[in-house]
Amino acid sequence: MKVVAYIRVSTKGQGESGLGLEAQRDYITRAAQQNGWEIVGEFVDVVSGKLAIEERPEGFKALALCKEQKAQLVVAKLDRLSRSVLHIAQLMEQIDFKVATMPQADKFQLHLFAALAQQEREFIANRTKEALAALQSRADAGDAVAVQKVKNRSDALAKGRAVADITVANEQRMKNVNAHQATLQPHLLACLYNKVNTLQSVADCLNTKGLRTPRGSEFTPTAVRRLMLAFNVSF
Known part of the structure; x- marks a missing residue:
């Protein structure tokens, strides 16, 4: 049986580090070997599981290849497809798929597992919300331990938001640098x-043209070397 491997990680950090990615690939590879599946393609997304798979860049391609090759989609674990019962039910109407950690499960069983997993997540979310409300209530009443716990949580959330803001800012800065470099490419090639x-x-040559580096400075040999490396050009 032909299968198309689909791997999903939720964050850019996981995607770059391989954290979770290699484990998923290993699950799929071992399941394929044990069940005689032929892996005809692999697609990796770095996106939130809140999106339906057909709305993800690589997920869309994976589904297209499944239809083209008359293959089944395979994921390491069910939540790599989606954490939504609705999304999984809708996917079942489009294609057949397998889960490497439970390769013998049929559609009914997979639907049941998805429903139970979603219910457990909702229970956990409710219990967490209730516990936080109780903690805040004790803090409001003057409980010193509760006050400190609320402060610690607030500090941790603020730190997390700060890190996220820095990450977004760095990503935007790199986009700006890349866009500026793209405008410099024809001028660099002309000089060469x-x-x-x-x-x-x-x-x-670049300075004579009135061009500047992404930082707004005149070009130096070091800046030129970086630009040439970015475009993989040489003398």
Whole structure:
């Protein structure tokens, strides 16, 4: 049987570090070996599980390949497809899929597992909400331990938001740098086409054109070297 492997991690950090990604790939590979599945493709998304798989960039491609190859989709665990019973039920109407950690499960069993998992998440969320409300109530009543716990949680949340803000800012900065570099590429190639053959001469060529680095500075040999590396060009 042909299968298309689909792997999903929720954060960019997990995607870059391989945290969770390699484990999912290992589950799928072992299940394929044990059940005689032929893996005809692999797709990896770094997105939230709140999106339906057809709304994810690589998920959409994985579904298309399944239909093209008449293959089944395979994931390591059910929550890699979705944490929503609705999304999983809708997917069942489109294609057949397998879960590596329970390869013999049929559609009814998978639907049941998805429903139980969603119910457990809702129970946990409610219990957490009730516990936090009780903690806040004790803190409001003057309980010193509760007051400290509320403060610790508030500090942790603030720190998390600060880290998220920094991450977003860095990502935007890199987008701006890449966009600026893209505007410089034709000018760099023109300078190289004119037979300049040192980093300083390229810097002089770009500066003469009135161009500046992403930081707004004049070009130096070091800045030119970085730009040439970004575009994989050389003398």
